[in-house]
Structure formats: C-alpha cells, structure tokens
Amino acid sequence: MAAVAYKINKEKLEKAAFILKTVAHPTRLAIVDLLSIQERLSVNEICTILECEQSLLSHHLINMKLKGILRSEKDGLNVFYSLKERDVTKLIECIENCNCNF
Amino acid sequence: MAAVAYKINKEKLEKAAFILKTVAHPTRLAIVDLLSIQERLSVNEICTILECEQSLLSHHLINMKLKGILRSEKDGLNVFYSLKERDVTKLIECIENCNCNF
DNA sequence: TTTAAATATGAATAAACAATCATATATTTG
C-alpha cells in the first residue's frame, strides 16, 4: 500500500473484508437479517424459518460466533443466538436501503 | 424460506451475498475504495497504488467487471476501470462510518 | 433411568477461490 492518500487504511480494509466475507452467504446474511429484527432466536427457530438443515446451520452459527459476529447463550435445551455487534445491522440496512440493481 | 415475515426477501439476500462476496477481499475492497474517490483509474495506476502484481490485479478487475461491479473502457494502451454502480460506494461508506470494532 | 429433543462435532468430499507464472494480444512509438 503506498503513494496515495487512502480513504480507508489497510487494516480497516482487512477487517471489513473479513466481516464481509463472513457474512457474504445467503444463509448467513439471512441469519443476520433475522437477528436484526428478532434480538435472539434459538437454533431451532432459525432452522425452521430458514429451512436449513440443522447441522449445517450449526456450522454457520458457530462460525459466525467464532468470527465475532454472533453471541450465544444456553437456556436449557436451547441455545439462543443474537448479534454481538449491533453494528452489523448497519450493513444490512445498507443493503436494504440501497435500491441498487446490482 | 417460510413462516415469518422477512425484512429482506430471498432474492435480495442472494444478490447482496453475491456482491458482498465479490467485494469481500482486501484488494478488491481497496479497488472499490480507490474508485469511489477517483472516478476512473488505469490498471497500471491501481497496480502502482495497491502494489499488486499486474496479472493478479487484472484477474481481480476482470472478475469484478464480470460480476457487474466495475466497467472498463480502453484508451490507447490503457484500460480504465470505474465503478459501474455508484451504489457500491454506499457499502464502503457504511464500512467507513461504522466505528464498528468488529 | 430410559427416551426424546436440541445442539454440536468431526470427518469426508466437493466446489470455489486466490495466487503465480509464463505467455499472448494489442497498441504505440522509434
């Protein structure tokens, strides 16, 4: 990285790329989307709503948790997931608001 | 997809995931970032600024063009790239504005 | 105290991506 004044610095770009990558998947986007309306949802609830196979969903959820996008709390048999950083929602809002015809 | 009223529909989620995925890479984000300040830049200019190997950069650029994020126009020896949808910038702005400590 | 329900785990495979390299093509200029 060199020569020109950057709007965003390298570190920020890398972080952004990292989170975008984590979220750039239909199912995972849908999860973030859901959790931006629903505060917290159990694996099962998400599973039902998204019609996603349980273990696959688990993989997604755990991955997103690992990468700092979700948090989870156990309550009896259930595990509830929620957005860790409410800020992730901004991304979603962005996508919504943008009438972009990509 | 079922049962619950969705904030974003499936198709939109898929499109969003698609574009996010395309952009979710440090170099490609940097390219979008650059082009959100610079209107148009030649491959060489981008190459120099980002210190990215020429053919690798070409691959990235062509890929992003293919996916509808960039456009290009040839001018003599040079090929100038620019953002196709100015809207992509919104994403970047989002990332900038979000003081998110992901 | 067995059974069922919810979730997680891990291995295995397949598919997508990133990077590198060598080379091709097109354009300009001497």
Add this chain to the structure above:
DNA sequence: CAAATATATGATTGTTTATTCATATTTAAA
C-alpha cells in the same frame, strides 16, 4: 516493422469454504 508498454489469458497449484452425514453431548421430561 521492431521494440516497448499495458493489459489479458489460461493453466496450474494450493488453500478455503460449503455441504453432508453420522454420531456425540447435554438437558429435560416421562
């Protein structure tokens, strides 16, 4: 037209990521 410059292409390889499946773990309840 030969050389130089800018860009593109394509094959190859290595790395990540996605999906599936079978099974383990934990908790609750009959």
